[in-house]
Amino acid sequence: MGYTAKFKVWRGDSAGGEIEDFSVDVNEGEVVLDIIHRLQATQAPDLAVRWNCKAGKCGSCSAEVNGKPRLMCMTRMSTFTEEETITITPMRTFPVIRDLVTDVSYNYEKARMVPAFAPPADLAPGDYRMAQIDVERSQEFRKCIECFMCNNICHAVRDHEDNKTTFSGPRFLMRIAELDMHPLDTVDRREVAVEDHGVGYCNITKCCTEVCPEHIKITDNAIIPLKERVADKKYDPIFSISSLFKRNKEGRQPAPDTPRVTK
């Protein structure tokens, strides 16, 4: 069953690097991460790679396999022919630390800029009541394992480094949508979505949805509805009139002062 595969793996650090060639044994049922581990154990003990659960649940082992963002633990070797050369490179959008390990701190900084969940102040723990059908929309987005492959592939940052200061990428636009759709959340994040997270940068090419290992419909179910709600607030002339008669939509409060990126 076993064979010897040709691998090309990017080795280097922030100063630069190059593709290195390897010949390595492959056994039945293995995934790309197994082969990287075999390289570590037999040929390149200091080959740097992040991984953790090895079951597609933690989102640590993101890399680009033949140019496509993939979780290495979920990429079966049987999807390649035995003759094929397999090229593994680090995620391109984030700065390289070493080999396949990149600096993903951008994502954690953006996460900190999303105004947190805020339930009604007078609702006691244990008294939360929500219908299953109402939590399911946000639950879809909470399947996210934070592999950051959507933010890696999104051309608004992949090809435009400058946009990193003003655009948070699909992951955090989806997080805003998730909180927005939470049945008991009280905060209005529409202005924040525009001003701090750059929802307008997304032009709906759906690259994020294509690479999502959890098959979350990021564009259709999160970003487009968010764009619609933002547009609703910004351009709907009825909105300003109707707001005279009720508190703003669904009684939500404006987000508290949201800190800006300091990077």
Add this chain to the structure above:
Amino acid sequence: MSEIELHSFDVVIIGAGGAGLRAAIEARMQGKRVAIVCKSLFGKAHTVMAEGGIAAAMGNVNSNDNWQVHFRDTMRGGKYLNSWRMAELHAKEAPTRVWELETYGALFDRTPDGKISQRNFGGHEYPRLAHVGDRSGLELIRTLQQKIVSLQQEDFRETGDYEAKIRIFAEVAITRLLTVDGRAAGAFGYFRETGDFVTFEAPAVILATGGIGKTFKVTSGSWEYTGDGHALAMRAGATTLNMEFIQFHPTGMVWPPSVKGILVTESVRGDGGVLTNSEGTRFMFNYIPDVFKDQYATTEEEADRWYADPDNNRRPPELLPRDEVARAINTEVKAGRGTPHGGVYLDVSSRLPADVIKKKLPSMWHQFKELADVDITKSAMEVGPTCHYVMGGVEVDPDSQETLLPGLFAAGEVSGGLHGSNRLGGNSLSDLLVFGRRAGLGAAEYVEALPARPVVTDAMLAEAEAEALAPFSNVGDENPYTIHADLQNTMNDLVGIIRTESEMVDALARLQEFKVRVKNSSVKGGRVFNPGWHLALDLKNMLLVAEAVARASLDRQESRGGHTRDDYPKMSAEWRKLNIVCRYDGEGAVIEHKPIQPMRPDLLELFDVEELKKYLTAEELPTHDAGSDH
């Protein structure tokens, strides 16, 4: 000595899974400055792997449930060797800890009346596990992570600095705890990214490092599970207890080889899945032990009726506690009734419609489809036992989680006591929340009461640095990866699911050889993100933990929960009275016996005397008869 980055905090938490994060939230709410140190990125800890749910007697699905029933189930599952005080606190506080998660933004699956839904699980009398499909651990860790972010946002609004109160040090490994005058004083470690060293000076340290799975070959644990907390605690002068009790989860994947050991959630059985052997027999009916015979169905018909009518039927034997199911599978395979890849069949495809399977078990469907090319809505899974959890752990005070070393606390899997000899599914996530919070509180109170902060010295740091750099100056040509593989095989084969004296003696001899080999293992490359070096350091922890496991296992001459002796197949009421405690003597692990405190009378009254007779010695039995109405 090189320049070493120095940080000063009130509380340093090692580990960022459920226990570590809940501890951090609590210590911060108590006004303390907190560092969270973790080996992986923030939000990637092993808690994400938990599938089934959080056990808490909220009574949302069956109103008969309450803390007393949960307490009883936990003690029964642990075969009465649990710390009854921890089991009591756990059962009482779990519902509050779950409801609290909703205030942080968690979105659990709901009941028709909008409450948190609860599912059935092995050993739990009523539906008790709060869950989100089969990704409950991800929901837990993300919720806690997001709560921490929200606290950082509060701190930012107040001080202009996100990290004023809580700072996260991701991808940092701790190699040594620092102590001054027999008290915790901080921790020393390195940044995985750069290889640079870092010192955390802190009067209180909380261990929340998880388990020891990577000492075994077939395991559901990730690379992080190298027993760091257990080894750090023992080297610093604290103790571990009952390390012989290791849970082999009955259902890990067995094929393909690269995913062998990866968990298949117990929810598959809770939701209707059945275990069959190669002859098509639903064999669990043949393995109902005497102590459980009143609670489990004896025919397939009754078992199948239970799903719809649990009040008038007994539970299917597939839902026996995990130790029983794992041993049964092991026996079936050894008797030649296994599957082609050495497991048994777990089938849900003939029991539930495809759309229901995909709704209730989405990540299992995904996992088998992607990793094994098996569609679980159409065919059975092949499963077998996998090393999943260590019930033993660092010895702690049940209320504060403080270890025997003042200022050092432990919570979650790294601590011992709550689960006795066997943990029930779902009791781990609730353990993390209940005792993570208690550890955070305990540490804050300890710091509050301390008259003066301990001060670490340059000499201590120089020693710690030399220890961490040793693998670079070793001269031998042993490969750390090879030693690790040999250690895993040794533990799996000789101190595994079924144990016998001669094999464990053999294992202990080999562990001594591994210690020598580790000293001869050299590391190539530099200090920047060098996994070979990281493994060489982790190996020292794994070896000490493996020795503790082997010595305790050899010592305990009975079979109970996660410790099965071929040569002592019976449970012994005399051994139940003893904790086996391990400490480090400078060379390795040494053991001693410590009596377990008798259970408080009001708790003992929750059980029938007839049931207690199966576990306790005659002198321990109460004079009351509680009857069967509890």
